[in-house]
Each structure stands twice: as structure tokens, then as C-alpha cells.
Amino acid sequence: MSPEMIDLLIVGVWETLYMVFASTIIAYVLGIPLGVTLYVTDANGICPNRAVNVVVGVAVNILRSIPFLILLVMILPMTRLIVGTTIGSTATIVPLVVAAAPYVARMVESSLKEIDPGVVEAARAMGLSVWQMIAKVFLPEAKPSLLVGAVISLATVLGYSAMAGFVGGGGLGAIAVNYGYYRYQFDAMLATVILLVIIVQIIQEGGLALVRKADKRLR
């Protein structure tokens, strides 16, 4: 493999990590409030509100049902509006966030649903407000499960980011497409796949180690 290709791959790794972490973080900034909303407005939640629950739920479902590659192309105008271009790693963050935020919302909702209903009842009996419940009971109690969800989300977003290579996105996906697919450089293709596998392994194992450390129930 040429030294140029190796340099390209190194840059590709950094671009991939940048896209994946930046978009996952932004997706969480949007997805946590959405997930919490879905949880608390549920019929069995602490402030049931069918209208809000249905609206948010349907919006999340619609976004989740659009295949990522199509979503990517569909929101190109919006990407141009926000970033100024549709090419490169930063431009890829926009569709990644749009795809990941509803996914994260469902992950957060399902983590919150794992909270012991008895603990929620105890908190209600203590006279907590809804905001106190969310900030002091729901999110802290669900923390280990939320972290597991974040690890899974990172790996999923990594997979999406590689697809963005087809429409001018950056990172390892673009290398695989531009060199491996269009120029038949099989070694470049193989190298990107191996690097992606390694990144997923590190995220997964590192993330789970973090969860084990964070969860006070496992002793």
C-alpha cells in the first residue's frame, strides 16, 4: 500500500471519529428531551398527555422509517442551508443527526422504561416536581442503561457515516467508495473495513467497561 494511501487512511479515521462523535453528541442533545417526553407523557407516565405522546411518537417513527441513504439525499437542501456545503465530513453531520436523533429518542425511552416503578412511586410520595423527577431520579437511575444505549448508538452512527461516502461525505466510507469501489483498489477497501471493525470494537468494549464502572448495582 502506498504511503499516500496510508496518510489518506489516517485522515479518514480522524474524519470518521469526528463525524460519529459530533453527530452522536448532537443527536443526544435532541434525543434525550424527546425520549424523556415520550416516557413521561406515556399513559402510565408521571404526566400522561396523549396528544404530545402521539405527535412526538409519530414524528420519531416517520424519521426512523426513512432509509438513511434516501434521507441523506432528501435533506441535501437543508444541509446546504445549515453548513453552506453538502460535501465533506461536517456536511455529513447534518443527515447523521437527523437520522440518529429519533433513534436515540427511542433508546432513551426504553432505558427509562427499565427504571423500577417502585422507585418512581417513592419519588412521587416524596413530593418531587416533574423536573426534579427527571433530573434527580429518571436520568441518574437510568444512567448505566443510557450509557449502553450510547455505545450502541455510536456503532450505528458509524455504520451510517460510511454510507455518506457515496454522496460526497468524508471519512473512511468515502475512501472505501472512491478508491475501493470506483477504482477497484481492493486493498484500500479491505483497509477501511478493518479500521471500521477495530473502531467498533474499541467503542463497544471501552463503552461497556465504562458502564460496568458506572453501574452501582453491580457489586
Added chain:
Amino acid sequence: MPKDKTPEGNDVPVIELRNIDKTFRSGKTDVFAVRNVSLSVPDGEIFGIIGFSGAGKSTLVRCINLLERPTSGQVVVDGVDLTTLSAKQLRAARKNIGMIFQQFNLLSQRTVAHNVRFPLETSGVPRAQADERVRELLQLVDLSDKADVYPAQLSGGQKQRVAIARALACNPKIILCDEATSALDPLTTHSILDLLKRLNEQLGVTIVVITHEMRVVEQICDRVAVMDAGQVVEEGRVRDVFLRPQSETARRLIDPAYQAGSRVSLPPNTLRLAFTGEESGAPVISDLTVQCDAMVSIMSANTENIGGKPFGQMLIEMPPDAASQARICAYLDKRGIFYEKNDASEGGGRMPKQAASTLPAQMPASDASDACDAPQNDVPAIGKE
């Protein structure tokens, strides 16, 4: 805060439930969980609500702090009808009502100290003051050495102590206990009940105890309400309900044979003796056999020795002849021991009359269990041919 035990103080109900109804919709039918219950609990009392599973007691206790909003009726706590309050006022009122649960419901991701500090934090108590209070509370429940461990590392009894400390943090007037000892072994149950009793005496906090176990009620309650099918079927001082249960439900809750899980049909000539701790400590059964010249068999016994006095009850089978029976009853009258004759027409009495066992009974009630930490002695029926 000494407990106000004056009659005037006891007249003021701190909890008053008026005509509480609670129905749940299940599909197309309404399920009546609580039906027209009215109760009043005076300040500083330990009040028990006992019943079998599904009697509606857990729903009823949740009506006191409006975790369940009654379908109709009033919940007056400390002079205020909670059902009329706004959400914000209700949250404030709930801080005056501590609650502990069967499954403890501690925050798993917080240490013991931070669990106890939790209600103080959410009530806006300054950090330093809250930490000081947490130290006091942990000392009160004897867990100072566990301040920095997580709930997962504690035993059930320790978890319940943490829950009690947490419930007490904001100096509530009332503590609600929802089957608080049902997940604990008998020994731990005893120590948790002792702690609740001590807190009641030291702090004057009113306690409402929900349970399906008569011994919980016997050990700490002043008064008890018996629930069945959503209704209170009997209410009164624990001693009165225990000695002379009026309802079938109370009778079944008290009946040791029933509690042992097998509803054996009792032969006729069976007596239920009840010991309420007011009798003298002298051995009853062996003295009885000597004095009355009559052999009796112990069918079942469930007695405890609390503070040197026998508590609990015993089923004995008397010899069939009327003369011996009369002597036995006279003896019990003389000793001031409460007894009830099993009515042969009611359930039991299908066994043919037979001579009493040749085995003499050897279970002096007072010596049956010396230590408080041997909570019950179940003696199965013996001496039947």
C-alpha cells in the same frame, strides 16, 4: 419531641379518611378496590390495616398520600383535605408524609447517605444542614458505618433502615408502611418493627402499617382495621380484635392453623387460648394438666415471649368428658386466660370423639421461647392416633 399521650392529644385525628371509594376500570367492568372506607387515626398512634392479598389495603394506604386518588371521599391529613389541593400544594403536603415499601425502593445509583439526603436536597435544604441531618438519621437507624456504600451491598433489613431514615428526613408527622416487613425474614422483621416502635415513641410520629401478618400488628400496633374485599370489616384495639375477633376475616387472620397454611378441620372440644402479655408467667399447660387432672393435646401453638410475658395463642384439644372440660374452663377462668371453644358446627368436628392423647402436653407457655429473637414456635398437631 416527647410523645403527647394525653387524652386530649389523642383525640385529634392526624389522618381522617371519609367515605373513600376507589374503583379501577378494567376493560368494561369497574373493579372496586376500596369501598366506602372511613377511618381516623389519632396523632401519635400506630395503626394497623390488615387483610389478605387483594383486600384493598395497599390501595387504601396510597389514598392517604394521594398516590392513588380516591374516586370519591375525603382524605384529611393534619386538618387539610388533600383532595382539594393543587398539584404544588399536594407536593408540599406529601413531604409531611413519609412512606416505606416492601421492596425498599432506594435509588440504586446513590450511596446510603445520598439516599437519605435525597428528600432534603429536593426540598432545598442547604447542603451543610442536610449533611448534618443525614448523620443524625443514620445514627438513629444504626447505619452510620454504611454511609458510603451503595444499596446493592446491603441486606434487606439494612435497606429498609435506609428507607426509614429517608422517610424521616423531612420530619414527617406520618409514616406509611406498605408491607414494609413482608420481604424480610422473621428476625429482621422483628428488629425493623422494634425500630418503628422506638421512632414512634421517641419522635411521636404517627405510623400506619399495612400487613397481612397478624404478628406484625400484635407486635407494634395500638389499633387495627381488618379489611376484606375493599371494606373495613372490623376495627378496634388490637387486644380486643385479637381476643374476640368479630369477623370471619379477622378470625382467619388470627387462626394459627390457617396461618400455617393448612386449614385442618379441628376436632370438637378444641379450645383457642390467647395470651396477650397480661397473664402471669407461670407455666399454663403443665399446671393445667396437674390441677385439672386432665390430659390435653396441643394442636398448634404460636407463642412468643415478649418482655417476659407470653404473647400469642394455642389450640388445645380437651378430653371428651364434660367434667374434665368444665374443670379446664374453670381453671382458665381462674388464671384469667382468654379462651374460646371451637364450635363443632362451624367447619370442624368431623372427627369422631375419641379419648384424648396419652401424650401429656409439655409446653409451658411462658418458657416456650425465652428470647425475643425466636419469633415463633409452631408446634404441629401431636398425639393423635
